[in-house]
Amino acid sequence: MNGGAASSSGDATVLKRRHTTTNQTNHSNQKNPMPKNSSSSLCSLYSSASFLKWTISDVVHVATHHWMPCLFACGLLFFMAVEYTLFMVPSSSPPFDLGFVFxxxxxxxxxxxxxxxxxxxxxxxxxxxxxxxxxxxxxxxxxxxxxxxxxxxxxxxxxxxxxxxxxxxxxxxxxxxxxxxxxxxxxxxxxxxxxxxxxxxxxxxxxxxxxxxxxxxxxxxxxxxxxxxxxxxxxxxxxxxxxxxxxxxxxxxxxxxxxxxxxxxxxxxxxxxxxxxxxx
Structure with a gap:
């Protein structure tokens, strides 16, 4: 009788410990969830990029209603080409000034x-x-x-x-x-x-x-x-x-x-x- 009671008490203690360990493990997993796949996050970011939603009508609208920024964008490209291809004024020469030319x-x-x-x-x-x-x-x-x-x-x-x-x-x-x-x-x-x-x-x-x-x-x-x-x-x-x-x-x-x-x-x-x- 006493042996059976001791065995039942021991089984209850083991079950209690297992239950406690399981709860701790679940709680730890909640605190430290598994990291998501970084590549899938990047794909999700790129898929929601604004430029992917642009249409031809959007481009036409920008060109017709926001022509000034478009003009400045063309100016950027033009002067980049000018800047990277012109001959620098040597230190022994006076500065080149377009206003002086005119x-x-x-x-x-x-x-x-x-x-x-x-x-x-x-x-x-x-x-x-x-x-x-x-x-x-x-x-x-x-x-x-x-x-x-x-x-x-x-x-x-x-x-x-x-x-x-x-x-x-x-x-x-x-x-x-x-x-x-x-x-x-x-x-x-x-x-x-x-x-x-x-x-x-x-x-x-x-x-x-x-x-x-x-x-x-x-x-x-x-x-x-x-x-x-x-x-x-x-x-x-x-x-x-x-x-x-x-x-x-x-x-x-x-x-x-x-x-x-x-x-x-x-x-x-x-x-x-x-x-x-x-x-x-």
């Missing part, structure tokens, strides 16, 4: 007529003063500091870039004592503050629906760029980057003002509004 006739005229060069330089200086006056007017008179902040951002960055890489003065440079900055003083070539300042003023005019003034400034900016190339006062890249810089720093100034307004609103809610904020 304005050779104007350069010869200005070179042979210093008086005409001075007249155009004086008119360009008047245009720069117009830009400066308008940008300051928007802040001091109208209380809108965006254009002024844009100009401050732009000229600071221009100073950093111009000093960091000091380009050589272009061959055939035609200076003038009445050109801005007046007095034949030294200046940074990269990038053009003349062009960038005009763009900043023009963008502000557009925001205020002053379309006539904006188009006038754009036209004068084009004439200014042609004159600067004709006098060899700037390289083409200086003017191109100046154009982009005007847009970039205007956008940065706008973001700065938006962030400032959010801070002012937050401070006013908390009862810490300042009377000295420049942004109303």
């Amino acid at each position: 304005t050779r006739s104007l350069h010869r005229v200005l070179e042979s007529s210093p008086q005409l060069n001075n007249v155009l330089a004086a008119l360009n200086t008047v245009f720069v003063l117009m830009q400066t006056s308008y940008i300051l007017w928007t802040w001091f008179i109208e209380g809108r500091p965006r254009a002024t902040i844009s100009a401050l951002f732009m000229f600071t960055c221009r100073g950093i870039c111009g000093y960091s890489t000091q380009l050589p003065l272009p061959q055939g440079f035609l200076g003038s004592g009445v050109d801005f900055p007046v007095g034949n003083v030294s200046f940074f070539l990269f990038f053009s503050g003349h062009v960038a300042g005009s763009v900043i003023a023009s963008l502000d005019m557009r925001r205020m629906n002053r379309w006539g003034l904006a188009w006038t400034f754009d036209l004068l900016n084009v004439l200014q760029a042609v004159r600067l190339l004709g006098t060899r006062g700037h390289y083409t890249i200086d003017l191109a980057v100046g154009l982009g810089a005007g847009y970039i720093f205007d956008s940065l100034a706008g973001k700065y003002l938006e962030d400032s307004k959010l801070k002012i609103a937050k401070n006013s809610v908390n009862g810490h509004a300042s009377k000295h904020d420049l942004v109303a």
Whole structure:
């Protein structure tokens, strides 16, 4: 009897241990499942790729409704071919500038007529003063500091870039004592503050629906760029980057003002509004 009871007790203990071991094994398998086949995962990833779902109608739609990115894609391929096949300009030669090539006739005229060069330089200086006056007017008179902040951002960055890489003065440079900055003083070539300042003023005019003034400034900016190339006062890249810089720093100034307004609103809610904020 006692032996049978002991045997039954032993069997129960063994079954209990087996049950515990099985549970532990199942629990371990749940924690550490078998890894899936990596190749099947890659196949699943590739099968769900977006480009596999493109159709001819999708391509036609992109080409007709998004022609500008398509044009830039063609430009990428074209200039890759140009870049990798052209002959590099040797260090002993002056830089090649396409703008100088297009304005050779104007350069010869200005070179042979210093008086005409001075007249155009004086008119360009008047245009720069117009830009400066308008940008300051928007802040001091109208209380809108965006254009002024844009100009401050732009000229600071221009100073950093111009000093960091000091380009050589272009061959055939035609200076003038009445050109801005007046007095034949030294200046940074990269990038053009003349062009960038005009763009900043023009963008502000557009925001205020002053379309006539904006188009006038754009036209004068084009004439200014042609004159600067004709006098060899700037390289083409200086003017191109100046154009982009005007847009970039205007956008940065706008973001700065938006962030400032959010801070002012937050401070006013908390009862810490300042009377000295420049942004109303």
